[in-house]
Amino acid sequence: MKVIYNCYGSAHSSVLAAAIHVGMLPEDRVPKVEEISNLPHYDKTVTAEIGNIYYFGTDEAGIEVYILGMKGSTKIVKRAIYSMLGELEISKNELIFVETLPYVNNLTRIGGFLSRRLGLVTLGRPLTIWGLQKVYHQFVELVKDVKGRLFKLAF
Amino acid sequence: MKIVYYDSTGQYLAVVAAALHLKMISKQESPKWEDLKELAYFDAQNRIELGKLTLIGKDELENDIYILGSGSVAQIIERALLDLNKLLAVEEEFLFVDLTEEESLIFKLALKLKGYSFNFKLVNRLICHSLNSSFSSLITKVEEVEKRLKNSEGNL
Numbered sequence: 001m002k003v004i005y006n007c008y009g010s011a012h013s014s015v016l017a018a019a020i021h022v023g024m025l026p027e028d029r030v031p032k033v034e035e036i037s038n039l040p041h042y043d044k045t046v047t048a049e050i051g052n053i054y055y056f057g058t059d060e061a062g063i064e065v066y067i068l069g070m071k072g073s074t075k076i077v078k079r080a081i082y083s084m085l086g087e088l089e090i091s092k093n094e095l096i097f098v099e100t101l102p103y104v105n106n107l108t109r110i111g112g113f114l115s116r117r118l119g120l121v122t123l124g125r126p127l128t129i130w131g132l133q134k135v136y137h138q139f140v141e142l143v144k145d146v147k148g149r150l151f152k153l154a155f
Numbered sequence: 156m157k158i159v160y161y162d163s164t165g166q167y168l169a170v171v172a173a174a175l176h177l178k179m180i181s182k183q184e185s186p187k188w189e190d191l192k193e194l195a196y197f198d199a200q201n202r203i204e205l206g207k208l209t210l211i212g213k214d215e216l217e218n219d220i221y222i223l224g225s226g227s228v229a230q231i232i233e234r235a236l237l238d239l240n241k242l243l244a245v246e247e248e249f250l251f252v253d254l255t256e257e258e259s260l261i262f263k264l265a266l267k268l269k270g271y272s273f274n275f276k277l278v279n280r281l282i283c284h285s286l287n288s289s290f291s292s293l294i295t296k297v298e299e300v301e302k303r304l305k306n307s308e309g310n311l
Contacts, residue, residue, distance in 0.1 A: 002242065051234030053242060066242070068235060073228040079206030080223070080232045081239060087157070087208055087221075088245055095239075 001153070002064045003096045003146065006077075010054060010069030011045040012112055012128050013100035013139075018065050020143045022057030027144075030136045036129045043115055043125045045069060051077075063150060074099060093153070098146050103138050107131030156248045156307070157219045158300060161232075161255070164266065165203045165224020168254040168293065170196050171286060173211045173222050175297045182294050185287040188279055196222060198279070206232065216308055229255045252300055257289040 003021065005014040019025040019039050036042060041054055050069040058064050070077040082092055108131030115124025132139070158176065162168040174180045174194050191197045196209060203209065205224040212220055225232050233251045240249060265281035268274075 048230075049234075051228075051231030051238075053235060053238040055242075064242075069231070070235075071228055071231060073226055073231070076206035076226045076228055077232055077235055079204060080208070080225075080236060083206065083208040084236050084239065084249075087210070087219075088243075088247060090243060090245075094243065 001094060001096065001150070002066060003059075003098060003150070004053065004066045004068050005056075005098045005100050006068045006070050006074065007100045007104070008069055008071055009045050009047075009050050009112065009116055010041065010052070010067045011043050011116055012108055012132065013104045014067040014069070015039055015042045015056075016132050016136075017098065017100045017103075017139050017143055018056040018067050020139055021065050021146065022059050024057065027140050030133050033126070033129050033133075036132065037125060041067065043112075043121070043128060046116070059147070061147075061150065061154070074101070096146070096150070098142070100139070100142070103135055103142060105131050105135055107134065156250060156304065157221060158214075158250045158252065158304075159208060159221045159223050160252045161223035161225045161229060163225055163227065163229065163255055163258060165205065165207075165209070165222050166196060166198055166200065167262075167282060167286060168257050168289065169222040169224070170194050170211075171290075172252065172254055172293050172297055173220050175293060176220050176300065177212045177214060185290045188283045191283070191286070198282075214304075216304055218304060225255065229253060250300065250303070252296060254293070254296070257292055259285050259288060261285045261288075 005017045007014040020027060024039060025031050025035060050071060053066050053068045056065045056067055078097060085092055108128045111124045111127025111131060114120040160169040160172040175182060180186050196202055203224050205226045208221045208223050210219055210221055214220055261281055262285035265278050269278045
């Protein structure tokens with residue numbers, strides 16, 4: 001089984017959630033700016049790379065964690081993926097998608113737009129981090145919930 | 156191998172390309188609207204779900220021929236599916252054929268008008284005109300795929 005955290009561009013919220021999941025970020029406090037900005041793939045993915053599935057790490061239960069950007073077309077991209085799994089007779093349960101976009105606030109949205117779309121990294125990146133720090137506990141809860149679901153599926 | 160012809164709608168260029176590949180329509184002359192309407196999934200908005208791979212048939216080399224409507228995320232779907240194949244260690248090879256670049260401005264305009272239920276006869280004529288303009292490019296793309304398939308068959 002593999003977990004794929006998906007968001008718009010696989011640059012911010014999915015990276016944050018995946019990092020919490022694999023233990024790169026703490027669950028008991030809000031991480032510092034550099035802890036977030038130094039994460040692999042953080043605020044790095046360019047438009048031409050959206051859709052690539054990036055391996056992020058393996059959690060304590062041996063589950064592989066990935067990130068994926070689907071732009072605003074989550075439904076269509078997921079349908080394509082499940083459709084392909086169906087054609088290959090692979091169980092849908094092999095993959096668990098976790099959408100992180102609903103947890104993103106306007107600060108991160110604006111920062112992401114400035115950094116990724118307009119190339120204003122110096123201005124945009126701190127905004128994305130500030131936005132994510134403000135709702136960090138929600139991401140921690142999300143990951144806890146995902147791990148709880150994975151535990152139930154395993155036993 | 157599984158061949159996926161895709162365009163933004165999954166109802167027009169992809170259907171025609173798949174039909175060319177499966178020799179359901181002739182390469183000799185541009186098809187008429189009435190001929191195209193005979194093809195399953197052509198102009199069939201209610202039967203095509205964007206993102207869903209739809210199997211059309213098998214070619215003479217036993218390759219599965221699919222169509223796909225990719226909406227505005229064609230490249231994203233292709234990248235995600237190819238990456239997924241790798242990470243799931245799928246042995247079956249997929250070949251994606253992007254037809255979105257054949258979607259002309261007239262074609263896009265016609266689709267917009269169709270969305271507004273604008274004079275269907277005129278819209279269908281615009282779509283047909285656009286398909287006919289792209290017909291030779293579609294033939295070239297399908298022939299490139301066939302050539303590639305024959306080569307890979309020969310290498311086995």
